[in-house]
Each structure stands twice: as C-alpha cells, then as structure tokens.
Amino acid sequence: MTFLRCLVNGQSDPRVEFTNRGLQYGDGLFETVAVGNGEPLLWNNHLDRLADGAARLGLGPIDRALLTMEARDLAVDARHAILKVIVMRASSGRGYRGSSQAVDRVLSLWPWPQRQVSDKGVDVRWCETRLARQPRLAGLKHLNRLEQVLAQQELGDRFAEGLMQDTEGWVVEATMSNLFIGENGALVTPCLDQAGIAGVMRARVMMHAQDLGIEVRVEPLSRERILAADELFLTNSLIGVGVVRTLPERDYCLGPFAKELTKTLGRYGDVAFP
Amino acid sequence: MTFLRCLVNGQSDPRVEFTNRGLQYGDGLFETVAVGNGEPLLWNNHLDRLADGAARLGLGPIDRALLTMEARDLAVDARHAILKVIVMRASSGRGYRGSSQAVDRVLSLWPWPQRQVSDKGVDVRWCETRLARQPRLAGLKHLNRLEQVLAQQELGDRFAEGLMQDTEGWVVEATMSNLFIGENGALVTPCLDQAGIAGVMRARVMMHAQDLGIEVRVEPLSRERILAADELFLTNSLIGVGVVRTLPERDYCLGPFAKELTKTLGRYGDVAFP
Numbered sequence: 001m002t003f004l005r006c007l008v009n010g011q012s013d014p015r016v017e018f019t020n021r022g023l024q025y026g027d028g029l030f031e032t033v034a035v036g037n038g039e040p041l042l043w044n045n046h047l048d049r050l051a052d053g054a055a056r057l058g059l060g061p062i063d064r065a066l067l068t069m070e071a072r073d074l075a076v077d078a079r080h081a082i083l084k085v086i087v088m089r090a091s092s093g094r095g096y097r098g099s100s101q102a103v104d105r106v107l108s109l110w111p112w113p114q115r116q117v118s119d120k121g122v123d124v125r126w127c128e129t130r131l132a133r134q135p136r137l138a139g140l141k142h143l144n145r146l147e148q149v150l151a152q153q154e155l156g157d158r159f160a161e162g163l164m165q166d167t168e169g170w171v172v173e174a175t176m177s178n179l180f181i182g183e184n185g186a187l188v189t190p191c192l193d194q195a196g197i198a199g200v201m202r203a204r205v206m207m208h209a210q211d212l213g214i215e216v217r218v219e220p221l222s223r224e225r226i227l228a229a230d231e232l233f234l235t236n237s238l239i240g241v242g243v244v245r246t247l248p249e250r251d252y253c254l255g256p257f258a259k260e261l262t263k264t265l266g267r268y269g270d271v272a273f274p
Numbered sequence: 275m276t277f278l279r280c281l282v283n284g285q286s287d288p289r290v291e292f293t294n295r296g297l298q299y300g301d302g303l304f305e306t307v308a309v310g311n312g313e314p315l316l317w318n319n320h321l322d323r324l325a326d327g328a329a330r331l332g333l334g335p336i337d338r339a340l341l342t343m344e345a346r347d348l349a350v351d352a353r354h355a356i357l358k359v360i361v362m363r364a365s366s367g368r369g370y371r372g373s374s375q376a377v378d379r380v381l382s383l384w385p386w387p388q389r390q391v392s393d394k395g396v397d398v399r400w401c402e403t404r405l406a407r408q409p410r411l412a413g414l415k416h417l418n419r420l421e422q423v424l425a426q427q428e429l430g431d432r433f434a435e436g437l438m439q440d441t442e443g444w445v446v447e448a449t450m451s452n453l454f455i456g457e458n459g460a461l462v463t464p465c466l467d468q469a470g471i472a473g474v475m476r477a478r479v480m481m482h483a484q485d486l487g488i489e490v491r492v493e494p495l496s497r498e499r500i501l502a503a504d505e506l507f508l509t510n511s512l513i514g515v516g517v518v519r520t521l522p523e524r525d526y527c528l529g530p531f532a533k534e535l536t537k538t539l540g541r542y543g544d545v546a547f548p
Contacts, residue, residue, distance in 0.1 A: 019288070020297060022297040023290065023297040027423050093275035094356065096450060098423060130410070132411075134404070134406035137406075143420075145370060146300055146418045147411075148370040149331075150332075153332055153371065175370060
C-alpha cells in the first residue's frame with residue numbers, strides 16, 4: 001500500500017531532508033483524518049488537537065489556514081480516503097535541543113483500507129506490550145510510537161486490535177483506538193493523564209453521548225471491569241465506533257450505547273459511507 | 275550547524291521518502307560515534323549495540339560489513355568529527371505494524387562541536403522532565419526521544435547538562451550522557467532496566483574500571499545518594515569522561531576515579547586529541 005498524493009511543506013515531492021526532527025527524535029505530532037466526499041472530516045477538531053500538542057511540546061505555532069488549504073487541496077477529489085498530517089519542529093542541526101520556531105508539514109492522502117471493520121464486531125486480544133506512564137506526553141498524538149509498533153506485532157492475523165494496559169496494569173486504550181465500556185447504565189472511558197492518546201473521535205463520542213443524556217465518566221479502568229462490562233466498543237477517526245465481539249476470556253453483544261451512538265455518528269465519522 | 279557528508283542507503287543524496295518509519299513512528303535506532311584520525315572509535319561496540327537493539331525491536335538483521343564500509347567511507351578524511359548512524363525498519367505503507375525485514379540506513383558526518391566540555395568540569399542541573407519507566411525499551415538508543423528534547427529545553431545557557439529522574443524519582447542518567455558516582459571507594463552507576471540508554475562509553479568505563487581493580491556496582495540511585503557522593507562524572511562517546519563541578523545544591527571536586535579513568539581512556543574515547 002502506498003500513498004496517493006502528498007504535500008511536503010507545500011511541494012508534491014515526497015522527499016524530506018534526513019535532518020528533519022521527526023526522523024531524528026520523533027519531535028512532532030500527527031493526525032489521521034477520514035476524508036469523505038472531498039472533505040477532511042472533523043477537521044477543526046484535528047486542528048485543535050494539533051495546536052494543543054504543539055503548545056505542550058513547545059513547537060512553533062500551527063498555521064491553521066495553511067494546513068486547511070493543503071488538506072483541502074489533497075482531499076478535494078477523494079470520495080473516501082485517509083489524510084495523514086504530520087507537523088514537526090524544523091531542523092536546527094544535530095542535538096536533542098531544537099531551537100527553531102518553524103514547523104515542517106507533511107500531508108499525505110492514502111487509499112481507504114479494503115479490510116473494513118466487520119459490522120458484527122471485531123476479535124480483540126490483550127497485548128503483552130505495556131504503555132509507559134509519562135504525564136508530560138500523555139494524551140498527545142506525538143511521533144514517538146514504538147510502543148504501538150511493538151504492540152501491533154503481537155496481533156497476528158487473527159486479531160483486529162489489541163487492548164493495552166499501562167505498566168501499572170490499568171487498561172488505557174487499544175493500539176490504534178480508544179475504548180469505552182457500558183457499565184450499569186453509564187458509559188466509561190479510561191483516564192489518559194498518564195498514558196494513551198486522546199482521540200478526536202473519543203471526544204466526539206463523549207460529547208454526543210452527553211447530548212443524548214447518557215452519563216459519561218472518565219476513570220481508571222481495571223482489566224476486571226473491562227471483563228465484567230455490559231458492552232465494549234472502540235473508537236477512532238477512521239472506524240468511528242467499532243464494536244468488540246470477543247476478548248479471549250468472553251464474548252460481548254452489541255449493546256444499547258454502541259447501537260444508539262452509531263445511529264447518528266455513523267461508523268466512519270460524520271457521514272455515512274456505503 | 276549542518277552536516278558535512280551523508281550516505282542515505284548508500285547514496286550521498288540527503289533526502290529520504292517521508293514514508294520512512296523513522297519519521298512516521300520513530301521505528302529505529304541510532305548511534306553517535308566519535309571519529310578520530312579517520313576512524314570511527316569504539317566502532318564494534320556501537321555495532322554490537324545496534325544489533326542488540328535491532329533484535330529487541332524485531333528489525334531485520336544489521337549488515338555489519340555494509341555499515342562498516344559506509345562509516346569508514348564517511349570518516350576517512352576526518353581528523354576529528356561526529357558520525358551519526360540511524361537504522362530503521364523499511365516502510366511497508368501506512369499503519370503502526372511494519373512487516374518489512376529490510377533496514378534503511380542513514381549515516382552522516384558532522385563537525386566536532388566548538389564548545390567543548392571544560393577541563394574544570396561542568397555545571398549541571400536537575401531536569402523537571404522525568405523519564406517514563408518502560409522495560410521493553412529501556413537501555414535502547416531508539417528514535418523515540420521526546421523526553422530528551424523536552425529535558426534539554428530546560429537547560430538554558432547556564433547548564434551544560436541536566437540529570438534526569440524516572441517517574442518514581444530514581445536518578446537514571448543525564449539528557450545525553452550516563453552518570454557514575456564514587457561512593458565509599460566504589461564506582462556506582464544507575465540500573466537501566468526501566469529507563470535510560472545503556473551508553474557504549476558507560477560499558478567501556480565499567481570494563482576499564484574493573485581492569486584497574488576498582489569495584490563497580492549497578493544499583494538504583496536516589497537523588498540523596500547523588501548529593502552525598504564523593505565524586506560525580508558523566509560519560510558518553512563524545513565527551514568520554516566529563517567531570518561534574520556543580521549541582522545547584524553542592525560543589526564536587528575532581529575525584530580519584532575520574533582522575534584515574536581519564537588518564538587512560540582520555541577525554542574523547544580511545545585516542546587523545548589536542
């Protein structure tokens with residue numbers, strides 16, 4: 001699988017200098033955006049998260065207008081695709097310390113993956129790879145993703161996703177999605193103040209659930225509570241709401257929360273796709 | 275500061291495809307090697323560490339002969355320089371899961387920095403940025419280095435280095451060097467099984483100290499023990515052994531261990547420079 005089009009600092013040449021700080025140190029952020037009918041979906045939410053991440057990493061300011069123009073340029077002819085946006089601190093030579101206030105941009109358009117999440121839900125395992133607890137980086141979608149790389153090596157062909165615990169055993173997220181459980185009539189999703197990525201779709205689901213009058217709580221979640229839950233589903237910007245069918249220890253049914261949320265949010269963000 | 279020469283997968287073109295997994299996920303390793311009189315110093319030790327790291331990350335095998343040829347090619351005319359070697363999992367499309375057994379190589383030669391470590395020792399501070407505890411990645415010189423980037427932002431102009439604690443408070447290393455203390459006639463350096471980079475020069479110093487009949491211990495080190503130590507020095511492949519002159523709480527003197535070790539190891543690895 002390769003990309004369809006790209007804009008690297010505004011140019012369609014797919015090459016970057018090896019001195020870029022994304023490669024050297026992972027000193028940047030990224031967004032994975034669903035594109036529907038020529039539009040990057042939930043775009044302002046993705047931009048908000050980039051701006052927040054840039055402030056936390058001390059990157060120079062994000063040029064929202066420029067990123068929007070480039071994102072639309074790439075998305076315009078795509079009926080259904082994936083847009084990946086990377087921003088990173090511009091290079092200022094060798095050494096961890098980056099002094100540049102400039103921000104490099106790498107936007108790329110990718111084909112929508114053929115293997116979709118099944119309507120019947122997915123089979124999920126527990127990953128052995130744990131997430132480190134690091135409050136300075138928790139929540140950010142930054143470019144230091146070796147934990148996810150190692151965790152996905154564990155999935156094999158049988159599992160669509162893997163749940164990840166932090167090094168103290170708390171269940172945080174899956175390798176590429178956030179998680180929610182239904183429990184005693186409320187929706188609960190793990191705290192992300194120590195580890196994990198605060199997904200744009202996670203925030204969207206929380207807000208939408210509250211609009212529907214559903215109680216939503218953010219709490220540390222143990223493995224035991226996941227296994228005792230009434231329902232379990234995963235969220236990200238590409239799958240929207242994805243129901244979990246099995247963990248090795250038990251089966252889950254499609255629950256009332258996932259059923260209700262998918263009605264309006266759709267499986268792929270804000271618009272319905274065939 | 276920019277690089278002098280480079281070899282990117284054997285070519286002197288400094289550009290790489292943006293799809294490389296170093297940029298996308300930090301999915302690779304690096305080495306920072308001192309070059310003296312046309313030779314990469316401690317080269318086999320650096321290669322050993324790369325091979326070990328590649329095995330732990332599930333990268334394809336490291337081609338030692340090829341890397342050696344390219345390193346020598348870059349170093350041959352350099353009297354005193356820095357060689358940076360990056361190896362990373364070759365791209366196989368979008369997504370955390372990398373399936374390629376191929377390894378991309380980025381070797382670059384950089385000028386030796388003008389501001390050297392003073393003979394009188396350096397002023398060091400405590401960094402607020404903590405290191406996460408992650409046994410799966412501890413010890414590796416991998417490309418996920420946001421913690422070091424954030425920590426170096428704290429140094430300002432006054433401090434040459436900063437000591438880093440892990441999230442439980444144990445002192446692990448400095449932002450770009452390992453640390454040793456002299457304590458009751460023995461040399462002690464922190465365990466790196468939860469966080470930190472196992473430096474090539476750290477291993478060299480430990481071995482050399484043992485050859486000299488000095489007792490060397492690897493232990494968890496508290497901030498209190500650092501502050502009560504008889505002497506404190508830092509090591510990496512560029513500075514060799516670098517004496518700490520001050521922490522904010524106290525001054526240190528040049529101790530017998532640093533004095534003895536620098537006699538034979540030199541300040542810059544195995545060879546003496548003017």
